Amino acid sequence: MNYNKWLCKNTHSLKGKTVAVSGATGGIGKNLCDFLSMLGANLVCLDRNFQKSNKMIADLKVKYPNLSATHITVDLEDIDAVKKAATQLKELKIDYLILNAGAYKIPRHKCDSGYDNVFQINYVSPYYLARELYPKIKSRGGRVVAVSSIAHNYSKIDTNDIEFSNVVASSKVYGNAKRFLTFSLYGFFKNDETLSVVHPGITLTNITAHYPKFIFAIIKHPMKIIFMSPRKAALCIIYGIFNGAKTNEWIGPRLFNIWGIPKKRRLNSCDPCEAKQICEISDKIYNDITKETVTN
Numbered sequence: 001m002n003y004n005k006w007l008c009k010n011t012h013s014l015k016g017k018t019v020a021v022s023g024a025t026g027g028i029g030k031n032l033c034d035f036l037s038m039l040g041a042n043l044v045c046l047d048r049n050f051q052k053s054n055k056m057i058a059d060l061k062v063k064y065p066n067l068s069a070t071h072i073t074v075d076l077e078d079i080d081a082v083k084k085a086a087t088q089l090k091e092l093k094i095d096y097l098i099l100n101a102g103a104y105k106i107p108r109h110k111c112d113s114g115y116d117n118v119f120q121i122n123y124v125s126p127y128y129l130a131r132e133l134y135p136k137i138k139s140r141g142g143r144v145v146a147v148s149s150i151a152h153n154y155s156k157i158d159t160n161d162i163e164f165s166n167v168v169a170s171s172k173v174y175g176n177a178k179r180f181l182t183f184s185l186y187g188f189f190k191n192d193e194t195l196s197v198v199h200p201g202i203t204l205t206n207i208t209a210h211y212p213k214f215i216f217a218i219i220k221h222p223m224k225i226i227f228m229s230p231r232k233a234a235l236c237i238i239y240g241i242f243n244g245a246k247t248n249e250w251i252g253p254r255l256f257n258i259w260g261i262p263k264k265r266r267l268n269s270c271d272p273c274e275a276k277q278i279c280e281i282s283d284k285i286y287n288d289i290t291k292e293t294v295t296n
């Protein structure tokens with residue numbers, strides 16, 4: 001694929017704009033940061049691993065000597081750290097916030113906040129950041145881009161177990177969290193195209209490399225051939241920066257949400273009653289978090 005040609009046609013310069021990216025050190029995140037640097041954006045990388053983030057920024061600066069990039073260390077499992085990051089981001093005059101970090105098949109436990117860690121990484125923390133940053137981003141004419149997943153479609157919510165803590169399958173907990181993220185944001189942004197929800201398609205990264213070692217050794221190469229590269233997957237997020245999504249619209253690869261260049265499409269995977277429940281629960285979660293003071 002000719003990336004330069006696609007970028008010329010679908011984007012413009014981001015010179016003077018500041019873009020905060022969570023999960024910048026991940027498979028899709030690194031490629032996204034490369035594109036953003038190419039477009040002249042200033043980067044703020046929201047990563048949990050200081051060394052990894054530093055190395056990624058150093059590598060980018062070799063390729064793009066004029067790049068302005070910094071990072072904020074934040075583990076999305078730690079709600080106090082997320083609150084501090086939100087405060088720092090408000091001071092940094094962020095134009096675009098990319099909620100890209102995610103985790104799938106990781107050991108499960110309760111975070112200090114009381115939420116399941118997969119639920120918190122994929123939904124509670126990014127939702128909180130979106131709400132905190134929204135007024136400033138809106139006033140700057142920027143956008144919040146939430147990275148969702150097709151997996152949201154396989155996990156209808158359970159109001160008796162909102163975080164799916166009684167569910168064993170990681171795929172369901174992850175899908176439930178992405179469902180909350182997607183429909184809580186539609187509810188909060190209410191057709192305001194300051195929001196964009198994207199699905200990057202399926203691509204081989206750490207998040208998809210969760211199989212037992214032996215099986216993964218066999219399927220790794222076919223997966224690389226069958227699915228898109230993380231670089232191509234990152235284009236959906238780039239497209240989301242330049243194109244807002246109204247309620248129940250999202251941006252994903254054009255062929256079955258798995259392959260191809262980005263396209264905006266209608267999302268009919270949640271009925272209004274469930275969407276309303278998600279919004280009510282999300283408001284309560286946000287209010288509970290904002291009420292608690294940062295402890296350290």
Ligand SMILES: NC(=O)c1ccc[n+]([C@@H]2O[C@H](COP(=O)([O-])OP(=O)(O)OC[C@H]3O[C@@H](n4cnc5c(N)ncnc54)[C@H](OP(=O)(O)O)[C@@H]3O)[C@@H](O)[C@H]2O)c1
Nearest residue numbers: 023025026027028075076100101102149202203205206207
């Ligand atoms: N790959 C796919 O097929 C696919 C499909 C649908 C949706 N997505 C979504 O795309 C996004 C990017 O995923 P990816 O494929 O690039 O996966 P990845 O390579 O595993 O990257 C995930 C990123 O999230 C970060 N992260 C995980 N847990 C975190 C935590 N507790 N605190 C802070 N950061 C944390 C990781 O940090 P470290 O680098 O420190 O590990 C990494 O940078 C995710 O939201 C994912 O759900 C991916």
